[in-house]
Amino acid sequence: MFSCTHCNYLTEYKRSMVRHLENIHIKPKTQKPRDTGPPTVSCTMCQYLSCTRTQMREHYSQVHDVNCSAQSLTFENTEAFEEWKSRIESEEISRFIKSTKARQSKTTIRQVYFCHRDGHFKSLGTGKRNLKRLGSNKINGCCPAEIKSFVNLASGAVSVQYIPTHVGHTNDLGRLPLPPSSRKEIARKLSEGVRSSKIISSIRDSVRDNPQDRQRLVTRQDVANVARTFKCKNRVVRHASDATSVDSWVAETRDSSNTVRFYKPRGTTLPDYPALTDDDFVLILANEYQVQMLESQGKNIICFDRVRGTGADHFELTTLLTVDETHKGFPCFFMVSNRSDTTIMALLALVVKDALGHEINTTTIMTDMSDIYSQGWSSVMPAPVHRLYCSWHVLNAWRENLVKISHPECREPVYKTLKALLEEVDKTVFSCSLQLAIYELKNDPVTVEFGQYFVQEFGNNVARWACCHQLHLDVNTNMFLESMHETLEYVYSGGKKQKPLDKAIPALMEFTRDKISKLWIALHKGGDRSKLIAIKKGHEHALTVSEFCVAPNNGNGWLVKSGDSDDFHVVTDCNESCNCALRCDDCQCCIHRYKCSCKDSATKWNMCEHIHLMNLQNSSTLLELDEGVLNEVIVNTSEVDSFEESLQSLDDLYHSIRSGLKTVSDIAFFKDHIEKYVFSIFEQQNASVLHFEQ
Known part of the structure; x- marks a missing residue:
């Protein structure tokens, strides 16, 4: 037995005694402080940096008053823990990912999960491609939310330290990936040969009533990503479906939902609706x-579209549309009927009123040239302020009536002239051009018949079809109504071969479901990609404009002139701030913030180059005045002894930089700056108040 002469330590081994003497009595080791490295954990609410997440949580609590306390939980096994983790991720629209590999000791396994939005974005590319529409998931800072799990190797129990507080971001559904269980189920169906469209359809049906389910936003790209990850061979397997009659479909739908708003089959009469005959067929769906x-969007504009049936029954589809948050057409009510007249349209308006529970006072109603829609609507609802013709229907009517021009070679010039009239945005130019066009049409023997038709149908209602009378009514008929008409025509009619009614009606509802899903995707994952690309290209084009002028417009926006054009366009601030995805990140504004009097903005609802140029002007100084000269003048004028000498100094300053004033913008900029300095001069001399005039 070995005993230490310095203390009471005893050991059976000599080596242990040597180690004891070296470590305790001869040269004891000093514990080195932990090397945490440079501070890399950044606060999302200020410029503070720390070395550890623990320090950052203390900073959030002490400086920003954010509760970062942890909750202690215990689970019987790993399965119960994973089930709890999946549930809170679904409820809170969040995701926790493993930060590092699990660490195992003799008794426990420790695993840490961070919020998937925590951290800094590190680009692995070369900048040739743009980021995804929503940008990186990383918030370039620290989110304190985390989960620490400790698995007891002996009992299998799991102890959890859970911090639920998220900082620096919102919990957005579009930021989440598909859950692993959904990805595996999609992979299984793909391996069985089920088509992508069938998979998406079944998923959307299963999550129809759960707005917080990530599967609601599933797209074809998600399915393609799963197929690539799991290396699935997508064999095409076509499944036949049993056709059902309209009556059975209506009965089945009424049992599960209130989608069927009105149904009157043929061979029946409804005492409450005496205007409907025994032979009438009407089905209204929403x-x-x-x-x-x-309810939310119809106060601004509603549109009517009609698709004529080609089958034996000639049932027509009438669609009531509005414009959704992404400024695209959205179908709100479908009506299938055997006739279209004022009585049937009044019935549709009555059903709409019953569904809403009140009247809807819309600003604008858009239809084709028929009066049945406006008359039927106004018989039940308040009359709209504006009634417009769809530009696509107007142009189509002109094309169909060009046969009234006897010489075929004269038809195309006439059509181009009228189309230019329709697209003209200046009312004065439009009025003169319209009178000239009518005079030429009516005084040419070749076009006199067409001229009479044009004057009779369009001469007295120019406010309904001319773009100059529709500026900034938030309508762009050619943008969505024509494409929506073609889509509905294909869905309802089925292309060249007429689709049976019992298949066309479910197809319409499936189209609506997909339309809703696409709208959700656009709202959660970013706006219309084509519109975003147009905004980005518009800003890039504005950067290449070498000569332009931006000047205040007497408190009513800005006057903007670009390029070689001599025309000034008025850009006004709509004072609308929203969080929509259709925005220019460089200009720091969305597409609703400003409007311009140019055609690109007024009729096509684009963020035109004038809006980009105005934002560029406000964010940087185009006129560089010599601040040194101005300051020198201030110093010199502070030594003057009289009011007249001050005026003389001001006059000298004006003549010294007058040659640099080239545009209206330069003059306005100079006025704002020189006014400030002149007032400073006379304040120093305790002079009387000077009214500075331009």
Whole structure:
């Protein structure tokens, strides 16, 4: 037995005694401080940096008053823990990912999960491609939310330290990936040969009533990503479906939802609707989301579209549309009927009123040239302020009536002239051009018949079809109504071969469901990609404009002139701030913030180059005045002894930089700056108040 002469330590081994003497009595080791490296954990609310997440949580609590306390939980096994983790991720629209590899000791396994938005974005590319529409998931800072799990190797129990507080971001559904269980289920169906469209359709049906389910936003790209990850061979397997009659479909739908708003089959009479005959057929459909869309968006504009049936029954489809948050057409009510007249349209308006529970006072109604829609609507609802013709229907009517021009070679010039009239945005130019066009049409024997038709149908209602009378009514008929008409025509009619009615009606509801899903995707994952690309290209084009002028417009926006054009366009601030995805990140504004009097903005609802130029002007100084000269003048004028000498100094300053004033913008900029300095001069001399005039 070995004993230490310095203390009471005893050991059986000599080596242990040597180690004891070296470590305790001869040269004891000093514990080195932990090397945490440079501070890399950044605060999302200020410029503070720390070395550890623990320090950052203390900073959030002490400086920003954010509760970062942890909750202690215990689970019987790993399965119960994973189930709890999946549930809170679904409820809170969040995701926790492993920060590092699990660490195992003799008794426990420790694993840490961070919020998936925590951290800094590190680009691995070369900048040739743009980021995804929403940008990186990383918030370039620290989110304190985390989960620490400790698995007891002996009992299998799991102890958890859970910090639920998220900082620096919102919990957005579009930021989440598909859950692993959904990805595996998609991979299984793909391996069985089920088509992508069938998979997406079944997923959307299963999550129809759960707005917080990530599967609601599933797209074809998600399915393609799963197929690539799991290396699935997508064999095409076509499944036949049993056709059902309209009556059975209506009965089945009424049992599960209130989508069927009105149904009157042939061979029946309804005492409450004596205007409907025994031979009439009317079916009106709208789900709850469609009604809500009309409730929220229909106050601005509603549109009517009609698709004529080609089958034996000639049932027509009438669609009531509005414009959704992404400024695209959205179908709110479908009506299938055997006739279209004022009585049937009044019935549709009555059903809409019953579904909403009140009247809807819309600003604008857009239809084709028929009066049945406006008359039927106004018989039930308040009359709209504006009634417009769809530009696509107007142009189509002109093309169909060009046969009234006897010489074929004269038809195309006439059509181009009228189309230019329709697209003209200046009312004065439009009025002169319209009178000239009518005079030429009516005084040419070749076009006199067409001229009479044009004057009779369009001469007295120019406010309904001319773009100059529709500026900034938030309508762009050619943008969405023509494409929506073609889509509905294909869905309802089925292309060249007429689709049976019992298949066309479910196809319409499936189209509506997909439309809702696409709208959700656009709202959660970013706006219309084509519109975003147009905004980005518009800003890049504005950067290449070498000569332009931006000047205040007497408190009513700005006057903007660009390029070689001599025309000034008025850009006004709509004072609308929203969080929509259709925005220019460089200009720091969305597409709703400003409007311009040019054609690109007024009729096509684009963020034109004039808006980009105005933002560029406000964010940087185009006129560089010599601050040194101005300061020198201030110093010199502070030594003057009289009011007249001050005026003389001001006059000298004006003549010294007068040659640099080239545009209206330069003059306005100079006025604002020189006014400030002149007032400073006379304040120093305790002079009387000077009224500075331009």
